[in-house]
Amino acid sequence: MLRIALPNKGRLAEEARELFNDAGLEVRVRGDRALTASLGGEFEAIFVRAQDIPEFVADGAADAGVTGWDLVCESGRALSALLDLGFGRCRVVLAAREDSRVRTADDLDAFGPTGAGAVRVATVFPGVTRQFFEERGQAVTLVPISGAVEIAPHLGIADVIVDLTSTGSTLKMNGLREVATVLESSARLIAAPGALAAAGETPTDKQRALDELVMALESVLRARGKRYVMANVPREALERVKQVLPGLNGPTVIDLLNGGAVGTSAYVAVHAVVPAASIYRTIAQLKSLGGEGILVTRIERLMP
Ligand SMILES: Nc1ncnc2c1ncn2[C@@H]1O[C@H](COP(=O)(O)OP(=O)(O)OP(=O)(O)O)[C@@H](O)[C@H]1O
Numbered sequence: 001m002l003r004i005a006l007p008n009k010g011r012l013a014e015e016a017r018e019l020f021n022d023a024g025l026e027v028r029v030r031g032d033r034a035l036t037a038s039l040g041g042e043f044e045a046i047f048v049r050a051q052d053i054p055e056f057v058a059d060g061a062a063d064a065g066v067t068g069w070d071l072v073c074e075s076g077r078a079l080s081a082l083l084d085l086g087f088g089r090c091r092v093v094l095a096a097r098e099d100s101r102v103r104t105a106d107d108l109d110a111f112g113p114t115g116a117g118a119v120r121v122a123t124v125f126p127g128v129t130r131q132f133f134e135e136r137g138q139a140v141t142l143v144p145i146s147g148a149v150e151i152a153p154h155l156g157i158a159d160v161i162v163d164l165t166s167t168g169s170t171l172k173m174n175g176l177r178e179v180a181t182v183l184e185s186s187a188r189l190i191a192a193p194g195a196l197a198a199a200g201e202t203p204t205d206k207q208r209a210l211d212e213l214v215m216a217l218e219s220v221l222r223a224r225g226k227r228y229v230m231a232n233v234p235r236e237a238l239e240r241v242k243q244v245l246p247g248l249n250g251p252t253v254i255d256l257l258n259g260g261a262v263g264t265s266a267y268v269a270v271h272a273v274v275p276a277a278s279i280y281r282t283i284a285q286l287k288s289l290g291g292e293g294i295l296v297t298r299i300e301r302l303m304p
């Protein structure tokens with residue numbers, strides 16, 4: 001049995017569950033507040049706080065987990081990210097009051113009447129923050145707090161903060177200016193390196209299950225940004241159509257057998273996988289090349 005730790009609530013919970021569902025690992029919860037669930041086959045989920053997942057995976061309480069990279073870094077544990085899951089994108093940043101003189105991290109050196117070392121940094125990421133300033137050779141005083149960090153500079157308990165941002169609206173709303181990026185984060189699938197080989201169960205079974213999980217999630221993530229396009233296009237426009245539809249290995253071209261001999265029909269069907277972001281342009285280009293019966297569908301999984 002491969003046990004996977006998933007966030008029970010908060011920013012990452014819903015998208016993690018959706019991704020696993022899309023990959024065929026349907027979360028079958030026994031009740032509203034159940035802490036474990038079967039994912040079918042040899043997979044089971046435990047639902048815990050995103051903050052605790054790095055510890056659980058590092059200690060072997062779970063074989064793999066889904067959590068934010070920021071939390072993995074903060075834990076300081078040796079964990080590998082097997083996959084970037086693409087959601088929960090945010091940054092840990094250094095921010096100062098808009099009305100302060102601090103515009104870059106270097107400005108902290110000249111901060112305050114007592115000089116370097118006097119800068120107080122409020123954060124829920126003391127580990128990541130300490131490492132950031134250590135690497136820069138700057139002495140700071142950490143003010144660890146557990147939430148609502150943005151208010152600290154206005155309360156006079158800190159000069160700057162290190163906190164999460166994505167759209168930037170919380171910083172702005174609180175009169176703060178982003179000064180430097182400390183860390184870029186997104187949700188990752190994590191595992192402890194070498195842990196599966198040491199587990200009681202036949203190591204190859206767990207490792208194989210984990211490999212299958214990675215492949216299943218990867219194929220769903222790859223498919224999300226793509227669309228499958230089908231169209232009937234004039235045979236004489238085929239070369240230009242190929243420019244529009246590069247596809248994975250170029251489009252699949254299928255003869256339309258409307259009574260005539262193979263290779264003689266005026267139209268051919270073309271199928272291709274294209275980036276979802278430019279689908280509107282692909283359709284317009286196919287249209288202008290005489291394309292008809294254009295059909296676009298989502299793809300569930302994609303394995304190259
Ligand atoms: N604004 C955001 N945009 C994108 N991802 C975010 C954002 N805020 C947090 N995250 C990601 O989600 C993770 C969990 O944050 P979440 O808000 O769910 O928990 P929390 O508020 O830190 O803790 P809790 O609500 O359990 O007390 C973060 O560590 C980060 O990886």
Ligand SMILES: O=P(O)(O)OC[C@H]1O[C@H](OP(=O)(O)OP(=O)(O)O)[C@H](O)[C@@H]1O
Pocket residue numbers: 011147148163164165166167168169170171
């Ligand atoms: O740049 P933005 O898009 O404004 O996002 C940043 C905010 O999002 C997170 O808080 P969240 O909304 O998760 O609330 P929380 O403080 O209860 O965790 C984070 O702690 C920031 O406060």
Ligand SMILES: [Mg+2]
Pocket residue numbers: 011
């Ligand atoms: Mg939050």
